[in-house]
Amino acid sequence: MSQERFPRGKTAIVSSATYGIGEAPGLTSLDLAVRASVQALSAVGLAPADVDGLFIGLPDDYLSGLSFTEYLGISPRLTDNNRTGGSSFQTHAIHAALALDAGLCDVALIAYGSNQRSGAGKLVSSMRPSPYEGPYRLARPVGGYALAASRYAARYGLKKEQLGAVAIAARQWAQKNPDAFMREPLSMEEYLASRMVCDPFSVRDCCLVTDGAAAVVMVRADRARDLAARPAYLLGGAAAAWHKDITNMPDLTVTAASLSGPRAMALAGVAPRDIDVVELYDAFTLNTILFLEDLGFCAKGEGAAFVEGGRIAPGGELPVNTNGGGLSCVHPGMYGLFTMVEAAQQLAGSAGERQVPGAKLALAHGNGGELSSQATLVLGVEDTI
Template sequence: MSNLKDLRGSSAIVGVGTFGNGESPGFTDMELLARSAHAAVADAGLKMSDIDGLCSASIGASMWTMPVIEYLGLNPRYIDGTMVGGSSFIAHLLPAMRAIRSGQCSAVLVCYGSAQRTSPVGRREIGQLRRLVDPQPYEYPYEPVLPASAYALAASRHMHEFGTTREQMADVAVAARAWARLNPEAFMRDPLTRDDVLRARMVSDPLTVRDCCLVTAGGGAYVMVSAERAKSLPKKPIYVLGNATAVWNRQISSMRDLTVTSAKQSGAGAFAMAGMKPNDIDLLQLYDAFTINTILFLEDLGFCPKGEGGRFVENGSIAPGGKLPVNTNGGGLSCTHPGMYGIFALIEAVRQLRGEAGERQVKGAKTALAHGNGGTLSSQSTAILGTEETV
């Protein structure tokens, strides 16, 4: 009987790539994906013909891995189209590690692209279509704006139970913007204050538009190979030390406790596999679809006690120069959010651990946690990454 711990550090991310972040008028989802995939494969020092494993997911196309394989001219022996929303590309890690360990494949490409901001098909049309093909008959009749209203409900409960304030949530957005100002790839880089967030247009109380992630275009991709093979490739390998995924519900109305997400389970699983604790982590990339997410995940992943997340993020403590670096690319709030953000959290963790993060580089970072969220606090996937000395 094999143990998940046996997989710790068995695979490494050896290539990452992004393309078209922000505005990319005239590009399709697939074109953004393909450019990102090409960049990641080149970064790995490989050719597209070396890729024999493929993972991808799409919000729109339910058979998405097939057109991706066709478009890139691949013949993969390992295919994973698992779609659990924005966390999918982090959830793709562990099964791919198993596939590499077993010899089923040797080089896995995980890739994503979305033209959400600039697509000729608007979000309103997609929303109407979704009501038909993916109905939620016990929520849609009440006309929530999903996903925002679901996160707003969670925020209302966190405020009620723990005294979390709108100001504390605003500080999450302010910290993300401060990091984005150090990242030339970030989409929004103007200064942002707490008051700017509080006075922005209210979307679904208590969340203003500045508590909500961006709507951008963009693509992202990464390449993973065995730890042995990684040593022969040009870039500093970043090892996967732990990964776990959890789903407790789909609908926000089916979530048992709106202040506790299944990140509690995915985080515990990833830490157990890595044999590590929150104290061992140098920097975090948390899927900040909304400001409340960062607070919930800091708690559920064990970086502060339940209910303390609001106080934890106050006054620049997760901003550049603060006590814990969180979302160093600017996150979904200020860097990029083309429909699903998870892969970008992982890519930023890799860039930080490689020492490639320029002005926003966290000095001497050896370990990172990248956390994905999907749906309406529905799926959670946690990855722990490290440099060679942590394996």
């Protein structure tokens, strides 16, 4: 087995931004990504022309690296359009760290945007059924995740109220975030009465359908201190995948986060107990439970009980999805980059009312496909290096 090497603490996110969260009619996905990017760059005194490492993957443009380059009239030395679904952006950060450390680029921009809500008006998935699945007409992607939830319930037990605890915690965090799309109070009674979509998921178990864009700027550590007061240093990152279609998932109750998480934390030199804030890709309420288990915050089969009693809500012992997550803040087709933005802002101390006091270590986890691709980043402030 090869020994993994990672430039621990040698690169950092120095700026992050979001744009158009909720509804942004009249703007294309590219427009949105550009606006978030320019905002993130200008916040640290950089211009688009400074970007020589571009990492982007728009939902409606498989040549988005070229489109973005043309739009801004820049000439990056390195362009990465890797697509693994919602985990793409964590993999972009890993690639950016390696490229920066190797001197292949000096300013790396990771960007995403989607006008899914104002354009299509519904969740758009790039997943297409295999010839073997097609005749059964499984709803995508909700049907795949519902299968996983049903299997989890059969093996470990799963109360509807436990899924509800995830949705309610996300909403409580969103109420502290002025940019979140859905901030109305959500009670357990309202959750239990919500419209069923795909058993056992009701509409409140499913991610939002929004517009929105996000961007982060990464540089080497020696430059980060000059650009930002509190950079978010990338301490470790890892990715893993072992299927595409849900029917080929080896075990519907275990995701490849069980590989990416421990590897990322080992590279960072930290354990789950050290993490102050956790940002997870919560496309569905089940995701939060599975990822908390697979990343090591609790044992397999204990995640449903773990989220009860407000443990992951504001004031709980483990702050999870502090912006409101994909369930209540934003979900424009792919959410992974927004976990990185929120993690960086928490470490920068700029999260306002939702700020986790004294946050020094943050985890940002992305998920792609039908629990298919998993990627994990560990970020920390300077004194964690």
